[in-house]
Amino acid sequence: MNVQGNVQGNADGKSRYHEVHARSLSDPAGFWAEAAKEIDWIEPPTRIFDPSQGTYGRWFAGGVVNTCYNALDRHVERGRADQVALIHDSPLTNSVTKLTYAELLNEVQALAAVMQDFGVAKGDRVILYMPMVPEAVVAMLACARIGAVHSVVFGGFAAKELATRIDDAQPKLILSASCGIEPGRIVHYKPLLDEAIRLAGSKPKACIVLQRPQLTCEMTPSRDYDWASLRRKALNDGKSAACVPVAATDPLYILYTSGTTGVPKGVVRDNGGHLVAVKWSMFNLYGVKPGEVWWCGSDIGWVVGHSYIVYGPLFHGATTIMYEGKPVGTPDAGAFWRVISEHKAVAFFTAPTAFRAIRKDDPEGKFIRQYDLSKFRTLFLAGERADPPTVEWAEQQLNVPVIDHWWQTETGWCIAGNPVGLGMLPVKHGSPTVPMPGYQVDVVDEAAKPVGANTMGSIVIKLPMPPGCLPTLWNQDERFKEAYLSEFPGYYKTSDAGYKDEDGYVFVMGRTDDIINVAGHRLSTGGMEEILASHPDVAECAVLGVKDAIKGEVPCGFLVLKAGVKRPPAEIEKEIIALVRDKLGPVAAFKLAITVGRLPKTRSGKILRGTIKKIADGDSWTMPATIEDPKALEEIGEALKGRV
Numbered sequence: 001m002n003v004q005g006n007v008q009g010n011a012d013g014k015s016r017y018h019e020v021h022a023r024s025l026s027d028p029a030g031f032w033a034e035a036a037k038e039i040d041w042i043e044p045p046t047r048i049f050d051p052s053q054g055t056y057g058r059w060f061a062g063g064v065v066n067t068c069y070n071a072l073d074r075h076v077e078r079g080r081a082d083q084v085a086l087i088h089d090s091p092l093t094n095s096v097t098k099l100t101y102a103e104l105l106n107e108v109q110a111l112a113a114v115m116q117d118f119g120v121a122k123g124d125r126v127i128l129y130m131p132m133v134p135e136a137v138v139a140m141l142a143c144a145r146i147g148a149v150h151s152v153v154f155g156g157f158a159a160k161e162l163a164t165r166i167d168d169a170q171p172k173l174i175l176s177a178s179c180g181i182e183p184g185r186i187v188h189y190k191p192l193l194d195e196a197i198r199l200a201g202s203k204p205k206a207c208i209v210l211q212r213p214q215l216t217c218e219m220t221p222s223r224d225y226d227w228a229s230l231r232r233k234a235l236n237d238g239k240s241a242a243c244v245p246v247a248a249t250d251p252l253y254i255l256y257t258s259g260t261t262g263v264p265k266g267v268v269r270d271n272g273g274h275l276v277a278v279k280w281s282m283f284n285l286y287g288v289k290p291g292e293v294w295w296c297g298s299d300i301g302w303v304v305g306h307s308y309i310v311y312g313p314l315f316h317g318a319t320t321i322m323y324e325g326k327p328v329g330t331p332d333a334g335a336f337w338r339v340i341s342e343h344k345a346v347a348f349f350t351a352p353t354a355f356r357a358i359r360k361d362d363p364e365g366k367f368i369r370q371y372d373l374s375k376f377r378t379l380f381l382a383g384e385r386a387d388p389p390t391v392e393w394a395e396q397q398l399n400v401p402v403i404d405h406w407w408q409t410e411t412g413w414c415i416a417g418n419p420v421g422l423g424m425l426p427v428k429h430g431s432p433t434v435p436m437p438g439y440q441v442d443v444v445d446e447a448a449k450p451v452g453a454n455t456m457g458s459i460v461i462k463l464p465m466p467p468g469c470l471p472t473l474w475n476q477d478e479r480f481k482e483a484y485l486s487e488f489p490g491y492y493k494t495s496d497a498g499y500k501d502e503d504g505y506v507f508v509m510g511r512t513d514d515i516i517n518v519a520g521h522r523l524s525t526g527g528m529e530e531i532l533a534s535h536p537d538v539a540e541c542a543v544l545g546v547k548d549a550i551k552g553e554v555p556c557g558f559l560v561l562k563a564g565v566k567r568p569p570a571e572i573e574k575e576i577i578a579l580v581r582d583k584l585g586p587v588a589a590f591k592l593a594i595t596v597g598r599l600p601k602t603r604s605g606k607i608l609r610g611t612i613k614k615i616a617d618g619d620s621w622t623m624p625a626t627i628e629d630p631k632a633l634e635e636i637g638e639a640l641k642g643r644v
Ligand code: COA
Pocket: 154, 155, 156, 157, 180, 182, 183, 187, 297, 298, 299, 302, 304, 326, 327, 328, 349, 350, 351, 353, 354, 357, 382, 383, 518, 519, 520, 550, 551, 585, 586, 587, 588, 589
């Protein structure tokens, strides 16, 4: 089978996009059957799409496969054993580590065998609460190898968030580390892990803990096992786990993402659809060829990290860079250019917020000119709307195409983008360009009727969604249907609002729910409100996202204190900020809590969030006709003075 990449370039300079996209919609089975040839199947699928299975049908039904085999073994067997698979570059520990495909496979086989010794078998869940270290990639692939379902929890989440995920996924095993490293701060993981297990109703059988030299931790007897000792013993004993065949429709992982309440949604990714879609995207969307070096600067705790630090580049036989550092301050605003130049990356994927941070520190792009970026061809941005000024600055400074593309944890890969491998379409600033194959993206009104060009509405995706997208939520088919499929029958609701222009370009302007995007991180304001409301002095509260020059948005909490509370509001505000950090985690970047006498509401009691946001952002606003008391909005304006 061909693993050299499905090269469908645009030799004559014309994009093949329109023809390819049209075919994917008119003959989805034929289109994806062809893409599936890039994957090594143990048993080929009996039906490319089976509408009778699952909540809206399942892709590659009857297929039997192993994701780890497609990421590692097949490349080792076919000439890439000595090619570097993973480059771990960590300015935070001042180290660069490289693992070839053969070395990575060896590590994965050993850890997979260790996990089997703990009784982990096909379908069992394993939670990974890990910093950005190579062992995290090894652990993900080891789970995939033995058919276990991994669930990676981002290191910036606090113990309670981890506990919620433990209770939902009920893992047999948790893999963690002694610490994470943030600039100027060591993040002690072990106390968070211990607290999460204490809070959780479902207890894992054991924890495997990686001791990092920057901070070692005490092990809990009879529960915690030392990662390095288990690894050494397994390698010395020649232990190696074989690939376990799984159904294409079996889950590869669960990734929790913010929902409209404090309870996160367990997005399920299956093996077959994910393999086919993500592999397809590596050349056709990102324009990367097997053997080339690719860098995705996300974190493995996010979907972008799953698909494009770990799986995509490895399915494709490329070399992937894993970066433990920041765009600025590690040590300076030249960090990204140093990595691209040193490792000869051909393409790089990050979030616009990172570019805003770099631009602030290096507006003239002086650092950029200190590095040889001659191999670098394309910059990809996602995670939040790529604001045109940031895109223009990046284009001018880097002199390569800057491609915004839109996707969600739920879809696992790009919904709308500009397909470099098929031939780039003209870039329109502010738009992530056009729907990828398999996605019929419509903009609809409240009655689910498509609206005309350049008219704002809810952005929806016609069912079935393409391979790679979530088939359901973990153990929650009903919640999946209710949250995504019920409001617009026949469609998946993205909860993003926007419009399409006369050329079919998609413009994604904002969310229709309570989700805000903070430095490219997806957070639920509803979840934060639950935390604020749990403070004994708070009678009522509202959290909303307000504009931030670097992070795009940051949360701002408005508090109404209970009658009779005598303590100074500033003291309570400080406690609230600490409470959010403690319960949700530092990643929330919750640093603004403002006490007000009352919240502006409509006569029917709805908080006027949209208007409050406009006031906080300094945008123009009009008095809502339904307001209960117009003075309440003036009071908000007063309270905000000097605070945002
Ligand atoms: N573990 C523990 N804490 C973490 C963490 C982790 N993995 N990641 C972030 N945090 C902490 C930070 O240290 C910070 O803590 P502080 O309040 O003590 O300063 C807090 O969470 C907020 O983090 P963040 O919002 O990331 O802010 P920052 O100031 O550290 O960095 C950026 C700002 C813009 C540089 C950074 O967010 C960034 O690089 N974003 C790009 C993300 C990206 O590339 N995504 C890929 C596409 S989805």
